[in-house]
Each structure stands twice: as structure tokens, then as C-alpha cells.
Amino acid sequence: MTKHEYLAVLAKGLCDLPAGERDRFLDYYREMIEDRIEEGLAEDAAVAAIGEPDAVLREIRREAAPQPEKPAAKRREWRTWEIVLLVLGSPLWLSLLLAAVAILFSLVVAAVSILFSLAVTLWSLVVVVYAVTLSLLVCGLFGLGYSLVLALAGAGGSLALLVLGGGLFCAGGGMLCLLACVAATRGSMYLCRLTLRGLRRLFRKRRGSI
Amino acid sequence: MDIQMKRGLLDICVLAAIQHEDSYGYQIIKDMSPYIEISESTLYPILRRLEAAELLTVRAVAHNGRLRKYYRITAAGRERIAAFAEEWKEITAIYQFVTRGAV
Numbered sequence: 001m002t003k004h005e006y007l008a009v010l011a012k013g014l015c016d017l018p019a020g021e022r023d024r025f026l027d028y029y030r031e032m033i034e035d036r037i038e039e040g041l042a043e044d045a046a047v048a049a050i051g052e053p054d055a056v057l058r059e060i061r062r063e064a065a066p067q068p069e070k071p072a073a074k075r076r077e078w079r080t081w082e083i084v085l086l087v088l089g090s091p092l093w094l095s096l097l098l099a100a101v102a103i104l105f106s107l108v109v110a111a112v113s114i115l116f117s118l119a120v121t122l123w124s125l126v127v128v129v130y131a132v133t134l135s136l137l138v139c140g141l142f143g144l145g146y147s148l149v150l151a152l153a154g155a156g157g158s159l160a161l162l163v164l165g166g167g168l169f170c171a172g173g174g175m176l177c178l179l180a181c182v183a184a185t186r187g188s189m190y191l192c193r194l195t196l197r198g199l200r201r202l203f204r205k206r207r208g209s210i
Numbered sequence: 211m212d213i214q215m216k217r218g219l220l221d222i223c224v225l226a227a228i229q230h231e232d233s234y235g236y237q238i239i240k241d242m243s244p245y246i247e248i249s250e251s252t253l254y255p256i257l258r259r260l261e262a263a264e265l266l267t268v269r270a271v272a273h274n275g276r277l278r279k280y281y282r283i284t285a286a287g288r289e290r291i292a293a294f295a296e297e298w299k300e301i302t303a304i305y306q307f308v309t310r311g312a313v
Contacts, residue, residue, distance in 0.1 A: 035234070039236075
């Protein structure tokens with residue numbers, strides 16, 4: 001039997017083990033076979049020296065049944081010198097700790113205020129769009145009304161026409177801007193919702209990981 | 211030899227096989243074979259157990275274009291060997307007691 005065939009039989013026999021565990025076994029037996037070949041044995045002799053795959057598999061099963069229990073990370077006892085060092089060093093590490101906390105806090109405050117100012121800017125832009133729309137519409141209405149007055153009053157026809165044109169232009173612009181208003185409102189609300197959701201997820205994840 | 215006794219001795223012998231220099235699986239088996247019989251499949255769980263107990267560490271070293279795992283004893287591993295040597299004095303005393311008059 002060649003090395004590959006042997007290892008394939010082992011792999012098949014261990015297919016229910018976790019992949020990492022199985023690979024460790026295969027690496028181990030591959031190394032054993034290769035070390036024997038390197039020492040001068042023929043490949044089939046090296047494979048035979050390891051033993052029948054069935055026997056090896058049985059052995060692995062017997063040993064693998066009670067998992068090699070990892071000693072549960074046992075609580076370390078504090079040594080006296082560690083406590084002394086901790087107390088003696090407290091002026092140093094306490095102030096460093098306080099500084100670290102302060103820096104962390106100011107970073108959080110800065111992040112929050114940046115987010116807040118971004119939100120305010122966004123919404124003020126939206127308000128500007130609304131104001132422009134409103135003024136355009138008002139101008140349009142006024143222009144239309146005024147041109148009517150001018151025409152009725154019998155003033156110069158060209159002036160009335162000019163005012164009428166201006167009024168129509170403003171009214172048209174205002175209607176277009178109305179569309180922009182809707183879009184801006186929707187977009188801003190979407191962005192805000194996205195940010196809030198992101199923040200909430202961030203906090204939830206952090207709480208989950210602690 | 212009693213299985214339980216052999217189990218305990220095998221752990222110590224594996225540690226002893228790497229106490230002077232780092233070694234790899236096949237070399238460990240060869241070094242132990244004059245004293246105590248051990249097969250590849252017996253050695254594997256012992257190595258895992260000793261590693262989990264932090265009595266030895268493992269590292270992969272490139273060798274002839276492949277990786278070979280070398281095992282290195284830790285300070286705790288050396289303490290374990292020293293403790294065994296101490297215990298053995300007690301066992302010798304017990305042996306004396308058990309075989310007293312038998313010879």
C-alpha cells in the first residue's frame with residue numbers, strides 16, 4: 001500500500017471527526033511514514049510499520065472517545081509580589097487608566113457631536129430647499145396676478161407680458177423644486193434611519209460581546 | 211506491566227525523550243523503544259495530553275521540503291520529571307517493603 005492510499009483509508013475512517021482534528025491525525029501519520037522512508041525504508045515497508053489502518057483507526061477511536069480534556073483555564077492565584085507591585089504602581093497605572101478613560105470618553109463625545117452636526121447640516125439643507133420652493137411658488141403666483149392686473153389696467157402690453165413670463169417661469173421652477181423637496185426629505189429620512197440603525201447595532205454587538 | 215502504571219510511565223518517558231533537545235515523533239519512539247514499548251497511535255494522544263497540560267509545546271519546522279513537528283519541553287514539564295524522580299524514591303521504599311523476606 002502506498003502512503004497516499006494508506007492516508008486516504010485513514011481519512012475515510014475519520015470522516016466524522018472535525019476537519020481540524022482529522023487533519024492533525026493525518027499530518028501525524030504522514031510524518032511518521034515519511035520519517036521512516038527518509039531513514040531508508042521502502043514506501044510499502046514504511047506504511048506496513050505503522051500497522052494495519054483498521055487497527056490504527058480502532059486505536060484512534062479508543063483514545064479519542066474521552067476528548068483530551070483541556071484543563072479549564074484555571075483561575076490564577078495572585079502572587080504576593082504581584083499585589084505589592086500593583087499597589088506600589090497605582091499612582092502610575094491609575095493615572096494612565098484615568099487618562100485612557102478620558103481620551104476614550106472625549107473620542108466618543110467627538111464622534112457623537114460630529115454625527116449630530118452632520119444631521120443638523122443635512123436637515124438645514126432640506127429646509128433651504130423647501131424655502132426656495134416656497135419663494136418660487138409665491139413669486140410665480142404673484143407674477144401671474146400682477147400681470148393680470150397690469151393687463152386689465154391697460155399698461156404697456158410688453159411689461160405685462162414680461163411679468164407674465166417671469167411669473168410662469170417662477171411657478172414652473174417652484175413645481176420642479178417641489179419634486180426636489182420630496183426627494184430630499186425622503187433621502188434625509190433614509191440616511192437618518194440608516195445611521196440610527198447602525199448605531200443601535202454597534203451598541204447591541206458591543207453589549208453581546210461583553 | 212499494569213496498564214495504569216504504564217500509562218503514567220509513558221508520559222514521563224515522552225517528557226524524558228525531549229528533555230535534552232527538541233525532538234519529533236519518530237525520534238521519540240526510537241529513543242524510547244529500548245526501555246518501553248510505544249506505538250505511533252499510543253504516542254499521539256500522549257503528545258496531545260502533554261501539550262494541553264502545557265508540559266510541552268509544539269512547533270512545525272521545515273525539513274526536506276515538508277513540515278515536521280518538533281516538541282519542546284516546558285518548565286512545567288521539567289518539574290513533572292523532577293516530581294517523578296522524587297516519587298520514585300517512595301516507590302523504591304515500598305518495593306523494599308513488599309519484597310522484604312520474599313527473596
